[in-house]
Amino acid sequence: MVNFPEGQTSQTIAIVVGQPIKHSLSPLIHNTAFTIANLKWDYHAVEVPKEKAQECIEAIRNNNIRGVSVTMPLKEAVIPFLDELSETARELKAVNCISWDEEKLVGHNTDGEGFVNSLVAETGERIAGSSFAIVGAGGAARAVIRSLREASVAKITVINRNQEKAIFAAELGGVNARVGTAEHIPECDYVVNATSIGMAGTENEGKMSIPEKYLKDSHTVVDLVYNPIETPLLSAARKVGATGITGVGMLVHQAALQYQHWTGLGAPIQEIERKVINEITQIT
Numbered sequence: 001m002v003n004f005p006e007g008q009t010s011q012t013i014a015i016v017v018g019q020p021i022k023h024s025l026s027p028l029i030h031n032t033a034f035t036i037a038n039l040k041w042d043y044h045a046v047e048v049p050k051e052k053a054q055e056c057i058e059a060i061r062n063n064n065i066r067g068v069s070v071t072m073p074l075k076e077a078v079i080p081f082l083d084e085l086s087e088t089a090r091e092l093k094a095v096n097c098i099s100w101d102e103e104k105l106v107g108h109n110t111d112g113e114g115f116v117n118s119l120v121a122e123t124g125e126r127i128a129g130s131s132f133a134i135v136g137a138g139g140a141a142r143a144v145i146r147s148l149r150e151a152s153v154a155k156i157t158v159i160n161r162n163q164e165k166a167i168f169a170a171e172l173g174g175v176n177a178r179v180g181t182a183e184h185i186p187e188c189d190y191v192v193n194a195t196s197i198g199m200a201g202t203e204n205e206g207k208m209s210i211p212e213k214y215l216k217d218s219h220t221v222v223d224l225v226y227n228p229i230e231t232p233l234l235s236a237a238r239k240v241g242a243t244g245i246t247g248v249g250m251l252v253h254q255a256a257l258q259y260q261h262w263t264g265l266g267a268p269i270q271e272i273e274r275k276v277i278n279e280i281t282q283i284t
């Protein structure tokens with residue numbers, strides 16, 4: 001059975017579902033937004049294994065849960081049980097947010113748009129016409145590549161250990177995307193680490209997905225890994241004079257788009273970012 005929290009009668013409940021879920025930053029992010037907006041919403045983390053995807057969606061309907069974030073391993077598993085999908089979620093075959101449209105449960109994917117929004121917010125630059133090296137071809141990379149296609153970037157080079165996955169991911173980038181190697185990195189404007197290399201608490205902690213020799217001062221380097229906030233890749237990028245952008249921006253912006261789907265409101269990005277950075281700094 002999937003057990004959802006019961007709110008006080010006046011409270012609207014929102015949740016994040018996935019497994020493991022204990023360390024999710026989503027409750028901190030969304031409860032901060034609800035509090036600042038003075039909304040009587042309460043957001044909880046609920047542990048749900050993949051095999052309980054159908055039961056989970058039924059429970060969301062029966063308990064009138066008004067906002068749902070979806071994380072691993074449920075992003076694809078929930079799809080058959082929803083009423084509608086956004087075009088992005090359909091193309092990516094992955095849902096990270098569920099909202100209601102009257103009686104219908106609609107699946108969205110806000111990762112890619114969150115990435116693009118965070119980049120524009122942090123650099124103040126237009127990305128249309130720029131060239132991107134994306135290292136990685138998993139769920140995060142695919143979402144980013146699809147959104148870069150929509151943002152009309154000039155070139156996307158996908159670099160990944162598994163070549164089959166690289167080809168599949170590059171297809172989402174449209175006619176300006178191709179599969180490449182690390183040697184292509186110097187010719188790009190933006191370099192994005194979309195692998196899990198560098199992530200704290202894993203065997204890849206302290207490592208970099210990109211050899212340092214390919215980094216240049218003209219690069220803007222984005223690491224999707226947000227724990228630690230300052231990854232080895234970002235330190236190496238700053239050392240050569242490149243601009244470094246942490247994964248916190250994407251984390252907050254993709255959540256802000258979810259919040260908007262549920263409430264129709266814009267989220268207080270800066271306040272949330274401050275809280276997230278504070279939390280990650282304390283746990284690392």
Ligand code: NDP
Pocket residue numbers: 111135136137138139140141160161162165194195196197199204224225226247248250251252254
């Ligand atoms: P996936 O498991 O879907 O993909 C993992 C990717 O990392 C694959 O490309 C995989 O390559 C590569 N990889 C893993 N280990 C190695 C290794 N030892 N050597 C080479 N390549 C490796 O994960 P996601 O795409 O969901 O997430 C990727 C990272 O992005 C995670 O750290 C996640 O936390 C972060 N993320 C951040 C977000 C944010 O908001 N900032 C949002 C979503 C994700 P291969 O295909 O060859 O196995």
